[in-house]
Amino acid sequence: xxxxxxxxxxxxxxxxxxxxxxxxxxxxxxxxxxxxxxxxxxxxxxxxxxxxxxxxxxxxxxxxxxxxxxxxxxxxxxxxxxxxxxxxxxxxxxxxxxxxxxxxxxxxxxxxxxxxxxxxxxxxxxxxxxxxxxxxxxxxxxxxxxxxxxxxxxxxxxxxxxxxxxxxxxxxxxxxxxxxxxxxxxxxxxxxxxxxxxxx
Numbered sequence: 332x333x334x335x336x337x338x339x340x341x342x343x344x345x346x347x348x349x350x351x352x353x354x355x356x357x358x359x360x361x362x363x364x365x366x367x368x369x370x371x372x373x374x375x376x377x378x379x380x381x382x383x384x385x386x387x388x389x390x391x392x393x394x395x396x397x398x399x400x401x402x403x404x405x406x407x408x409x410x411x412x413x414x415x416x417x418x419x420x421x422x423x424x425x426x427x428x429x430x431x432x433x434x435x436x437x438x439x440x441x442x443x444x445x446x447x448x449x450x451x452x453x454x455x456x457x458x459x460x461x462x463x464x465x466x467x468x469x470x471x472x473x474x475x476x477x478x479x480x481x482x483x484x485x486x487x488x489x490x491x492x493x494x495x496x497x498x499x500x501x502x503x504x505x506x507x508x509x510x511x512x513x514x515x516x517x518x519x520x521x522x523x524x525x526x527x528x529x530x531x
Contacts, residue, residue, distance in 0.1 A: 344481060344484075344485075345432075345485050347431060347433060348431030348432040348433030348434065349428060349431055349432075350418075350426075350428055350432070350478075350481060352426060352481070353418060353426040353427060353428035354425065354426065354427050354428070355427075355428055356391055356394070356395060356427050356428065356429050357395070357429065357430075358394045358395050358396075358415040358429035358430055358436075359395070359396060360394065360396065360413045360414055360415035360429075360430075360436070360437045361415055361430040361431075361434045361435055361436050361437065362434065362435045362437075363434065363435060364433070364434065364435045364452055364453070365452050368452055368453045369453060369487050370432065370453055370454070370455065370486040370487065370488065371453060371454075371486070371487050371488055371489050371490065372444060372450065372453055372454040372455070372488070372489075372490050372491070372492070373454065373455045373456075373457055373479060373482065373488060373490070373491040373492075374438065374439050374442075374450055374454045374455070374456050374457065374491075374492060374493070374494055374497055375457055375459065375475075375491060375492065375493050375494065375505050375509070376416060376438060376456060376457065376458045376459065376493075376494045376504050376505060377458065377459050377460075377461040377462060377463050377467075377494075377504040377505040377506060377509070378390055378419075378458045378459075378460065378461075378504070379460060379461060379462050380393060380398075380403075380405075380406075381403050381405040381406070382405065382462055383462045383465075385422055385460055385461075386422075389402075389403075389406075390419060390458070390460065391419070391427065393409070393412070393414065394414065394415045394416065394419070394429045395429070396413060413437065414437050414438065415429050415430050415436045415437050415438060415456075416429060416430070416436055416438040416456035416457065416458040417429065417430050417431075417432055417436045417438070417455045417456050417457065418455070418456070418457045418458065418478065419458045419459075419460065420457065420458065420459050420460065420471050420474055420475060420478070421460045421471075422460045422461065422467075422468045422470075422471060423468070423470065424468075424470035424471065424473075424474050426474060426478065432455055432482070432485070432486065435451050435452060436451065436455075436456045437451060438451060438454075438456030438458070438494075439451050439454060439456060439494065439497055439498065440498060440501075440502075441498060441501065442494075442497040442498045443497060444492065444496070444497045450497045454497075455482055455486070455488065457475065457478065459471055459475070459505060459509075461505065461508070461509075462506075462508075463495075463503050463504040463505060463506030463507075463508070464503075464506045464507050464508050465506070465508045466508045466510075467505070467508065467509060467510075472510070472513050472514055472517050473517060475514060475517075475518075476514060476517040476518035476519075479491060479518055479520065479527075479529075480518065483529050488529065489528060489529045490526055490527065490528050490529065491514075491520065491526060491527045492525060492526035492527075493505050493509065493525050493526075495525070496524075496525050496526065511524075511525055511526075511527065514527060515527055
C-alpha cells in the first residue's frame with residue numbers, strides 16, 4: 332500500500348465544524364468546549380455493537396440515543412449510556428459525523444494526555460468500526476489518513492493517539508490489532524510509540 336499524499340487544504344470542506352465528506356448524523360450528546368481551547372489532538376477509538384458484530388445501525392443509534400436496549404443481551408450492559416464521537420469510520424470506508432468539531436463530543440471520558448486532563452475538551456474523537464485486538468481494513472486506514480489531514484487543515488491538530496493511551500488501564504482500544512506504522516506510512520505523520528505527530 333503506497334503512501335498517501337494529502338491534497339491541498341480546502342476551506343470549503345468545512346461548515347461550522349461539519350466536514351462535507353461525512354454523512355451527518357447529529358447527536359444530542361455534546362457540549363461547548365472551554366473558551367480559548369486549542370483543538371490539537373485526535374483520539375482514535377474502536378467500537379462494534381454488539382462486540383465483534385459489524386454492519387447494521389446499532390452504533391449510530393447508540394450515539395443518537397435511539398438504541399433499543401432490549402434488542403440484544405449485550406445492550407443491557409450499556410443501558411442508558413449517553414456517549415458520542417465526532418466521527419465514525421465504517422469498515423467499508425463510509426464516514427459519519429455526529430458532533431461538530433467545534434463542539435465537545437463525549438468520547439474519551441476520564442482521560443489525560445501529556446499532563447493535560449479532560450481530553451474531550453481539546454480533542455477530536457474518531458471511532459473505527461472494529462474490535463480491540465482485531466485488525467482493521469485497508470480502506471479505514473486510507474480514510475483515516477485523509478481525515479487527519481483534513482482536520483489539520485481546519486484546526487491546529489498536531490497529534491493523534493489511541494483511547495488506550497489517554498485512559499491507560501481503563502480503556503484498551505483501538506488495541507493491538509491497530510497498525511500505527513501503517514497509519515504513519517499512509518499519512519506521512521511521524522510515529523512516536525502509540526501516537527503520531529503531524530510533520531512541521
